[in-house]
Amino acid sequence: MKLLPINNLTMQYGLSETRRLFDSMMSSMSTVLRKLTDGFYTKKLDMVIIGLENSGKSTLLSALTNGHATDTVPTIGLNVKVFQKGRIQMKCWDIGGQVQYRSEWSQYCKGCDVVLFVVDAAAPQKLSTARKELHKLLDGGSIGSKPLLILANKIDIKPHAGESKLIEELQLNYVSETPWLVLPISALHVTNLDQVVEWLTEQGKN
Ligand SMILES: Nc1nc2c(ncn2[C@@H]2O[C@H](COP(=O)(O)OP(=O)(O)OP(=O)(O)O)[C@@H](O)[C@H]2O)c(=O)[nH]1
Numbered sequence: 001m002k003l004l005p006i007n008n009l010t011m012q013y014g015l016s017e018t019r020r021l022f023d024s025m026m027s028s029m030s031t032v033l034r035k036l037t038d039g040f041y042t043k044k045l046d047m048v049i050i051g052l053e054n055s056g057k058s059t060l061l062s063a064l065t066n067g068h069a070t071d072t073v074p075t076i077g078l079n080v081k082v083f084q085k086g087r088i089q090m091k092c093w094d095i096g097g098q099v100q101y102r103s104e105w106s107q108y109c110k111g112c113d114v115v116l117f118v119v120d121a122a123a124p125q126k127l128s129t130a131r132k133e134l135h136k137l138l139d140g141g142s143i144g145s146k147p148l149l150i151l152a153n154k155i156d157i158k159p160h161a162g163e164s165k166l167i168e169e170l171q172l173n174y175v176s177e178t179p180w181l182v183l184p185i186s187a188l189h190v191t192n193l194d195q196v197v198e199w200l201t202e203q204g205k206n
């Protein structure tokens, strides 16, 4: 197409038609530019959610993606979901917590950028098993220096273990190579999930 100067266009098409052509050209250019810059700024973050069965992993994932919890059934194998938070595209692997799926955890930890470990803070009798499973991954080098977020879930149930009890029960004070943080949440009631998103977004920027 031959490009004509604006005054030639005006003579050929009239003022209002020239204006319409000009506006549509500018709008196409800005769409192209926006697509280019969006692609440039969007970052990707791969995460895995692990933890014992019934700790609330799938509830957490549904609350993160939908903004509210939905009914869950025990996960057979795994679920995967992709969702966007700000400029970060997050891909989340939610692996079943029953004994037969735990051997898969280490592979997914190795393949992801960050690890979310969910514990049922209202079930203190399960904390020693959670500790053994977590330390198996830490000692085996599957997490290494990847950021680890420990989510103390079900804080809506009373009583529940507080942060210092969890740190002690999970023996987190001995963990030095892996940067870790404990956050109390209720996936069911969407309590403190804004802090989870904030932490994830921060990791996605790095
Ligand atoms: N009270 C309470 N219940 C919760 C919370 N989060 C999850 N639950 C309940 O805990 C049960 C198990 O939740 P899931 O999300 O399916 O647990 P999961 O960790 O994915 O379990 P697996 O898939 O078997 O490993 C469900 O009945 C949830 O409604 C919470 O914050 N508070």
Ligand SMILES: [Mg+2]
Pocket: 057, 058, 059, 072, 073, 074, 075, 094, 095, 096, 097
């Ligand atoms: Mg599940």
